Amino acid sequence: MERGGAARDARGQGSGHRGGMAEHPPVIVYPPSATGGRRVTVHGQIVGLAHGRGEVAALLRAAGFAPGPDKIVELDRPGLIEWRGGDLDTWG
16 A cells, blocks of 8 residues: 555556555455366456466456566565465465
8 A cells, every 4th residue: 555545556556545445455366266266356356267376467467467568477566466265376
């Protein structure tokens, strides 16, 4: 969160206004499902089902989280992703 509680956009950039709800990371990776994969949401919207780190990174690149020329997504960056039901190495 930026100073003053400003909200962040999908890429973690400040929007300059405060939200009325508790702050959560913009990305949530849910626990592994019984059929395989982990649901990934960005600001509450489902963006896909990932079966590994590479698929999470691809979904986030498509959502604009890697605007630089190298297109690297930091999956362990504090404040970006909330990993539920396991960490980034938990897939089954």
